[in-house]
Amino acid sequence: MYQVSNGIGFYVLATYFLAAIESKFLRAIPYEIELIPQEEYRSKFCYSVAECRASYPRAMDRGNDFFKYLLSRVVVSSVGGIPKYNVDEDTVIRYMWDVHQAAVDVGKSQLSDVSFYSSETERDFFMDFLLAVEFSVATLYRPYINSTAEFLVGFPHRPLTDQDRNVLASDVTVREKAFMSSVKFFSRTNEATGGLFLTVWKIAMTSEAGRAAGRFLIKRLLLIPSL
Template sequence: MYSSLFGKNFGISYYVIIMYFLAAIESDFLGNLPYEVELLPREEYRSNFCYSVEECRAAYPQIMDIANRLYKYLQSRKIVSITRGIPQYDTDEDTAIFKMWVAHQAAIDVAKPKFSDVSFYSSETERDFTMDFLVTAEIFEAVLYRPYFESSAELLVGFPHRLLTDQDRNVLTSNFSRREKALITVTKLTTKINKSTGMIMIYTIHEA
């Protein structure tokens, strides 16, 4: 989702993805695996990440617990019917999506300050876009945005096809599509409104 490979953007994405994955293993959501799963680290970046259930559990127990709650809930569902051989479960969609977004935000909250010291890998404009999008994602969480494949794919069409440079700060060049320009503009505007209202927009949505 984010484009700077070893800077702030990649680090935040890593934590969101890896916590979901390792929590799925720890909770036995993926079944009783006959082997341990450990990612192979690049040694020069090893201290910035965790690479196994044991490592992440020791370093970030709260995030692992939150992600585990999502999978435990999904495992607690009961089959209510079977349609063409496919079981239908008694899942409360709002509950599942709420637990998913809470886990997503918890990983972001840990990763953002962790990677503030490596933000020089991308331009200021790229870094600003990343943070603008994270504010937008927090609003998605608050309104329980349904991250279905179709809706997510439609949103991701607007992601910039390349790293933003400081030359893109005021005027986006013509090689950006209308969807890309729209997403960049909307996320920037969302952050401005949120700041100008003293973060009240997000707080209000959360309390609604």
């Protein structure tokens, strides 16, 4: 699990970093950047602006949209040398999540095989979790430290085994069991409706009232019980 989540995380971080270079958001880099590859996974990732642009143009486009939006803003202050822009919070969060989801979609397409996971049960949970995140993204869930830590408080503390598929081991906490049941609810309901659940959810999240209700439901399903 941790190897694969790091792999998905690589796509997200690499997309942000390389798109920041390509969009000229990072202006003081006078040479070409290439990330150091892990040779055993060389074909699964991209390591430079040119490679990622050629292989995953949609993800790079979303990254460019995000940084070009920031470049279009005016710096109004600086905290510890970090500029603060006159951005609209919802707009910048929407751009940020668009990059995140595009990069996750790439990672899922490359790392869906069970051989990348500790077990089939682990792979299924991870895919359920990523779908639950997509539901959360539609609400413009705030990606701040406290809210992110709160969101992940029930995440399993260890990789799952196939013995956990039907009966979870005694070391899995009540909070973790509730979290896994919640992410499975999103996945199974969406599957049963042929993807209509997510489609209707995204439509409902186009209004501020809908997003507020959506964030409330996410908290109820994923963050309770809080033990």
